[in-house]
Amino acid sequence: MDPSISCCFAAATTVALLLLIASPAATADPVGAGGWEDAHATFYGDETGAETMQGACGYGNLFEQGYGLATTALSSALFNDGWSCGACYELQCQNSTYCKPIGGGASVTVTATNACPANYSKPNENWCNPPQRHFDLSKPMFMDLVTDFHVGIIPVKYRRVPCVKSGGVRFEMMGNEWWVAVLVYNVAGAGEVRAVAVKGDRDGWWMDMHRNWGQIWDGDARLIGQGLSFRVTTGDGRAIVFDDVVPPTWTAGQSFKSNQQFVGV
Template identity: 55%
Template structure:
């Protein structure tokens, strides 16, 4: 009996070990990376996620534009990825470790045969700021093979909301989201109104009819792609203004 138990325990240990390794293999996926700009970062990438000036919004250079396969029509905006250079001893920096970036833009496909197709489907590709790229590989490489995986976003301070629009139409760009990082649902309310769902305009820009929200303090309910929800009360005061950014007292 003891011998059988020992064999059973040993078999379970082997199975558990194989499962752990299998899960580890699944966690990391194959992709590629290039860079844009110079060591000062060049022109800050902006646009497809709606974040605007990445330095002003606190994202800095730890960002990337994603290829079509990763961008997912903007649903991935705000997600964080860990990336490492692999399988290229000529250009990968030895023992470089990994970098972590936030998805902030789209790297569009280019089907002109005279240009590089790195961002064309089905490639999984990251276009990095040069200072991030050279942490992994020599700049002369141009393009490198990488492994990547989704990781939790670590952000300082609370979730932020940039408000734009007019009295009849309000947009809120959701910024500095921790945890999963990518928002899948957003609700808004004032002290004299019920929770109202906002619809995605593009990237992480959400919209709702102004109604009676102008002149009221605004609260938000944010749900990320992993299903977690946070309620941020009275984020914007009653005298909030269009074109301003307001920070909630909490994050994921």
């Protein structure tokens, strides 16, 4: 190989690796990869799912927001400091006498809506400590995998899958007259959101927002009284512009539905 070509190739490879490492949204199990990985699963809460509401992703009433009981909290290794919020996973029970047969429902697809926190004071007891991959399911999802929920914990295999959602992407407004914040939810396709930008109908320019925590994004701008458009980019790099999805009369706490959605993989 020509030394100059070899040098350029090495430099390009180094830059690509640095960009991949620097990206907070990079994931080891992208949608559509198809490979199964090993993990474990438990559950929290009861059959009603009341304990699964709210959580570390910033979602609220999961029934009203379209997620229902098909949800999971992720261990630290999978949660990725909140960048995995909204991602969808298929789980199958494996290697346990408590597993239901596949035909009997021993496979579930869930959306990541919460974190299962690490407890470093108990390094040998907490399944959510890194580097372990663990799913803390709602109880109904766990019961779909096993014949007796008293087993408590089971080995599973899992893979990332595209999210299937009803209706368009939704936006819940937060913030006040001094700054704007939004919860982006009900996102299909890749599920997790990588970037958000907002534009007021009077300002007319796009402002990149910053992920505050979970899927709550904020920006230092006074946008009260302006109709808002959002540009949302998901974890697979696709972006949609939601023009005028929020009217000028918006107030904090209101939610707005778009008529656009990410589909496919």
